[in-house]
Amino acid sequence: MPGYEKSGHETSGHDAHAGHDMSGHGGHGDHVGQFRRLFWIMLVLAVPTVALNPMFAMLLGYDLPDATWASWVSPVLGTVIYLWGGRPFLSGAVSELRSRKPGMMTLISLAITVAFVSSLGASLGLLAHELDVWWELALLVVIMLLGHWLEMRSLAQTASALDSLAALLPDEAARVAEDGTVTTVAPTDLRVGDLVVVRPGGRVPADGEVASGSADVDESMITGESRPVRRTVGDAVVAGTVATDDALRVRITAVGEDTALAGIQRLVADAQASSTKTQRLADRAAGWLFWYALGAAALTIALWLVFGTPEQALIRAITVLVIACPHALGLAIPLVVSLSTERAAKAGVLVKDRLALERMRTVDTVLFDKTGTLTAGEPVVAHLATAGGTTEDELLALAAAAEADSQHPLARAIVDRAAEREIEVPQATGFRSLTAVGVEATVPTPQGARRVAVGGPALLRERGLDPLPDADAWAHDGATVLHVVVSPEPGPGPHDDEHGHEHGHAAGEVVGAFALADAIRPESREAVDALHRRGIKVVMITGDAEPVARAVGRELGIDQVFAGVRPEDKDAKVAELQHDGRVVAMVGDGVNDAPALAQADVGIAIGAGTDVAIASAGVILASSDPRAVLSIIELSHASYRKMQQNLWWAAGYNIAAVPLAAGVLAPVGFVMPMAVGAILMSASTVIVALNAQLLRRTDLDPAHLASR
Known part of the structure; x- marks a missing residue:
């Protein structure tokens, strides 16, 4: 507002999972169904493969049919299981080796390939019959597919933040033509400048500005704030938000990739694609574990060849390779950061x-x-004082009437305060903005029309008036002080001088003052x-x-x-x-x-x-x-705790389990079966995934966090 002087001024894929894709390219969401179907198919094939396997029958002590066909069920179905069910792991291993980053997929592929070759050799009579481990190969592939299916499902769920954001846009929009007719179009057909109708309960199809109407708008999906916000003419509205009670007409200001919703989607996608120090540590640990497992397998073969049999050496080596797969380690960090990103997005x-x-x-x-x-970045009336017998309501009515035609933020603050107190504001006439002084208008009062001026220190200096006693203290605290001066309506005769000031009327009387300050949230x-x-x-x-x-x-x-x-x-x-x-x-x-x-x-x-x-x-x-800063701190601590827990569990489990798989307790009579190794490895993966899912319970409500 011209002339309102202020005390102070405002200067203004995760690499380890490259093979999860059915074709070795590393997708998540659309492969959940494929992994699920593949798991069930392999499970069906695994039942006869295991049941009709001579080594498994001997292990459990039951007899197999004497028919020739029965002896070929395991080799035939086992080969299908290896080539079809093992394809995701084999293609993943190829990707890892091409990038010279051998890891989890290479270990899995090595384990199932060794099991396949040894079993095939035994079935063809080229190797000892003890190496017929078709049943273990079948169980290993089925268990690994189950683990990957669960992992894919978890990772696909983390993408739900993006999916839910995309789902916020309505399927159609009601566009208003120049002749007033309303036609239904797809949101993608909207252009900047179009006028659309948003009916009660409907979603805003693109970013825009309210052209007419007012409504409580639910913006929780964008801001995380649960209470609807009143939006009226001139206010901005965001694509995907909901007009809860009344209809709005919105002038489109941004469409497509320029909307806030698209920007949020890009941020979530970029964040889920970015990496962290802890994740890089996990990736390095997976690489180290590969060499650790490979070395342990080689050492196992050497020791069992010396102290045992070639068959035992091979079985132990395969078990080491199976149990050492850094599957849980590869999942430990990516799943936590993906879940934390999703959880954060839902909280704004x-x-x-x-x-x-x-x-x-x-x-x-x-x-x-x-x-x-x-x-808030907007001034509000912090204090007011009256003089000359004027009441606070009368002061607000006079000032709001004089300021009604001004668009200055200070004027808006006074008008808004009068509206908040439901004060009836008379209709002023003769509004003028006085350069470097303030504003002035003629306001009808019970005593007759009065000339009301509202302005800063320059107004008082010009009229030779003194400020109210409270003004100095307000100014000292950094508030902008405006005084209200009332004078009789001047009669005909006087003319404006070159500055627009009238001559020939009384200086007037100070009836009150306002302290306006930036509203503290x-x-x-x-x-x-x-x-x-x-x-x-x-x-x-x-x-x-x-x-x-x-x-x-x-x-x-x-x-x-x-x-x-x-x-x-x-x-x-x-x-x-x-x-x-x-x-x-x-x-x-x-x-x-x-x-x-x-x-x-x-x-x-x-x-x-x-x-x-x-x-x-x-x-x-x-x-x-x-x-909301507290939400970030809380999420950071919760994410870090889950990362640490998962890292310790995954890495510690592998480091401790490999010696058991190698047969370190064989001297005391304990040798871990290969199938048990596969089950434990997959169980480790499931534990890591479930632990990460607990992040969904993290309370990120700013109000709750502030009260703790």
Whole structure:
């Protein structure tokens, strides 16, 4: 508002699973059904293969039919099981060897190939009949397929964040033509500038601006906030959100890949494709385990050839190779990070960089940008004072009437306060904006028409009036102070001077004053207190002058305040904290904070639900709730715990189980059967998958976390 002076100013695949694809290309979602079907088919084939296998019959002590055909059931069906059921593992091994990264698939393929060759040789009479292990080959393939089916299903479930986001778009949109007729079109046919009707209960088909109507809009799928938000003319609405009670007409502003929903989908996809330090450690561990298993198998063969028989040596070596498969290890980290990404997206936390999520658990300092983050970025009436017998309602009615035709944010704040208190505002006439002074209008009152002026210090200086006693204290706290001056309606005769000021009327009387300040979000204090309880230092940075920053910092209990900082200098303040040994998470609105977000150990863009493509932030909060920072911290700790648990279980299990498979306890009479080794290996995978699924129970509700 011209003339409103302010105290201070605002400067403005996972590699280990490459072979999970039925063709060796590494897909997840569409292969769940194929793995499921393959498992059941192989299970059906495995029953006669095992039941009619001489070695299995001898093991359990039952007799087989004497017919010649019975002796060929196991070799024939076993070959089918190896070539058909083992194809995903064999093709995966080829991919690993081509990339010179032998791992899990190579180990599985080696185990089933050795079992196949030895069994085929025994069936053809080329090797000793003890090496006829068709039944173990069949069980191994079936068990491995079961493990992979369960894993594929889990990994496919992690993609549900993307699927659910895509499902938010309606199948059709109601487009309004220039002649007013409404036609049904696909959302993909919409263009920027089109007008669409969103009926009650309907979804917004593309990003846009409300052209007419007002409705409570459910934005929970985008922001994570459960309460519907009132949207009216001029407000932005996002594709996929729901008009819950009334119809809206929306002017489309973005379509297709430019919408917020598409941006969120890209972020989730990028995050699920990115890797973490822990995941890279797991990948390296899987590679080490391959050589560990290969060395253990070679040593097993050598020792059993010396102390046992060639048949025992081969069986033990196959068991070592089976039980050493780093299957659980390969699944330990990817499944955790995929689930955490999905869980975060459902809570309105969009993880763009998994490393940022991983680092968040080590953060000891959170640096908040003030405007738009801790505060709403919009002025509100913080205080008001009256004089000359005027009541607060009368003061608000006079000021709101004078400001009604102004679009300045300070004017809007006064008008909104009057509306909140349901005060009847008279219709003013003769509105004028007085350059460098304020506004003035003629307002009808019970005493007759009065000229009402609302303005800053320049208005009082021009008219020779004194400010109210409270004004100095308000200004000292950084508030913008506006006084309301009422004077009689001037009669005919006087003319405006070159500045637009009237001569010949009384200076008027000050009837009240307003203190307007940037509204502090009610959640900000809860966020600061909760961070303090977690032992995290809270710092605020702003371009505001010292008094404004100090007042906000004092009200919120901020530990340290950087005031008067230009946007281009914010990154230097982040570096200053880092130089002091702090691990810093920077929380900003993503508009002027890009350098600081990039400099911070973790950059968090807040309130970016309609602008998610912020390259400098590692984490983006779809809501404007600063408490959502607690959700990131909680998720970071929960994810790290699951990663550690899975890594220790997977790696520790393999390291301990390999000696047992090799027969280290043979001197005391215990030799692990190969089938038991296969069962234990698959059980390890299932345990890791189930442990990761517990992440779905993590409470990421900012309100709950702030109260703890």
